């Protein structure tokens with residue numbers, strides 16, 4: 747975790763704790779938290795119940811998690827972005843029909859069925875969030891990071907996107923328009939970041955190596 751991320755999470759956690767404290771208006775010396783204290787236990791209990799009732803095959807569950815944790819990750823998305831940077835026809839198709847154009851590279855399926863790619867330009871910056879829960883394009887980015895699922899990110903990305911970007915270390919000039927995209931189970935967004943200056947001579951593979959997950963969510967830029 748880099749310093750900016752840590753700062754954001756600490757600030758976000760502090761804000762949530764403050765708001766909760768004010769809402770509850772009582773004296774105490776314990777820490778509040780806005781998520782259940784035992785989510786892991788709850789998940790485990792649910793899993794056990796589903797397995798016991800024969801609704802879920804634990805081996806299938808393990809295979810699924812292993813796939814998205816180890817085999818699919820932001821490198822898939824990076825390949826898509828690099829190709830869009832070097833191949834104008836691919837980029838045009840990508841912006842018009844992301845789902846099928848991403849599938850051309852073999853990436854698709856679960857949690858990537860309905861994709862939309864939004865392009866950053868010198869005058870427009872796109873930021874992706876799921877205000878309701880944690881919808882995320884698994885097929886190109888793998889599993890979402892913890893901060894993406896956090897209540898502070900989900901609410902503040904909409905209320906104060908520039909503030910959130912600042913805490914991620916990204917300060918945009920006031921004349922850049924910030925567009926926030928709220929993902930759903932039906933639509934998942936991928937940001938096409940700007941290709942950094944000075945990368946004219948890099949190969950597609952070298953370009954892909956520069957593309958970060960954060961840039962494809964819109965909380966960062968790609969650096970040369």
Ligand code: FE
Nearest residue numbers: 876879880881
């Ligand atoms: Fe969601």
